[in-house]
Amino acid sequence: MSAKVVTVFNQKGGCGKTMVSMQLAASFALRGLRTLLIDMDKQGTSTIWAGQGSVDTPFPATVISLAPLRDKLIGEVAKHAENYDVVVIDCPPAIESSIPWAALNISDLALIPVIPLMDNVWASREAKELARRAREENPELQTYCIPSMSRRGNVFKACTEILAEDKDIPLLDTGLQQRNAYGESQMYGLSVHGLSGSSAATKEVEELAKVVLSKLGINTAKKPAKAKPVKQKEAA
Numbered sequence: 001m002s003a004k005v006v007t008v009f010n011q012k013g014g015c016g017k018t019m020v021s022m023q024l025a026a027s028f029a030l031r032g033l034r035t036l037l038i039d040m041d042k043q044g045t046s047t048i049w050a051g052q053g054s055v056d057t058p059f060p061a062t063v064i065s066l067a068p069l070r071d072k073l074i075g076e077v078a079k080h081a082e083n084y085d086v087v088v089i090d091c092p093p094a095i096e097s098s099i100p101w102a103a104l105n106i107s108d109l110a111l112i113p114v115i116p117l118m119d120n121v122w123a124s125r126e127a128k129e130l131a132r133r134a135r136e137e138n139p140e141l142q143t144y145c146i147p148s149m150s151r152r153g154n155v156f157k158a159c160t161e162i163l164a165e166d167k168d169i170p171l172l173d174t175g176l177q178q179r180n181a182y183g184e185s186q187m188y189g190l191s192v193h194g195l196s197g198s199s200a201a202t203k204e205v206e207e208l209a210k211v212v213l214s215k216l217g218i219n220t221a222k223k224p225a226k227a228k229p230v231k232q233k234e235a236a
């Protein structure tokens with residue numbers, strides 16, 4: 001397989017899996033990497049999101065839904081891997097499902113988005129346990145937690161500190177803060193790169209993308225291309 005595979009997973013619903021998957025996939029594509037996002041969630045959020053892009057301003061990466069082929073994920077990724085540099089797998093919110101397990105077994109790197117709140121911290125333990133078991137089958141798998149939707153405040157700070165204590169599955173310093181630009185990018189079928197006035201969000205997505213690419217050993221000397229900004233006031 002030529003493509004590097006990145007899985008974004010966590011059994012916790014609504015923790016930012018799709019947001020992280022879509023923003024990262026867009027960043028990789030805008031850097032000139034052939035990028036495929038595989039939506040494995042039957043809710044189809046990534047697929048619907050990418051479908052909102054216009055002909056003039058399409059979503060930067062290719063997005064397909066393979067959720068109906070749940071048991072065939074490994075074979076499907078193998079079929080696509082020759083044609084892409086990076087494959088990002090957006091998982092459904094369930095650890096019991098066979099999908100995250102299959103995805104982790106063929107991944108180079110896995111990201112667990114965690115909102116720095118206690119319920120998310122508790123739930124992340126189960127996600128980490130799955131990654132540890134997957135590492136027995138796939139010893140090359142790198143796994144990291146990333147802060148998702150974080151804000152300032154004592155609880156966020158304390159929870160971030162708890163997550164940072166785990167040295168086995170470390171917390172990356174870079175993550176996504178809670179920002180309006182993320183919701184807005186869905187509305188236009190874009191990533192934050194394609195919106196005007198979203199420089200803070202774009203900057204943090206780029207920082208995360210850089211860290212992930214360096215951990216994957218992918219060198220993109222090239223800066224991400226500027227996506228054509230949409231006229232936001234034309235929203236429906």
Ligand SMILES: Nc1ncnc2c1ncn2[C@@H]1O[C@H](COP(=O)(O)OP(=O)(O)OP(=O)(O)O)[C@@H](O)[C@H]1O
Pocket residue numbers: 012013014015016017018019020041043045091092093148149150176177178179180182183186
């Ligand atoms: N950094 C952020 N700032 C603001 N809103 C965000 C951010 N990340 C995600 N959201 C919003 O939070 C909600 C949940 O995010 P998302 O859909 O990415 O989570 P998920 O883990 O994929 O959920 P599910 O488990 O349902 O698949 C969505 O409405 C999304 O638009």
Ligand SMILES: [Mg+2]
Pocket residue numbers: 017018019041045090091
């Ligand atoms: Mg999702």
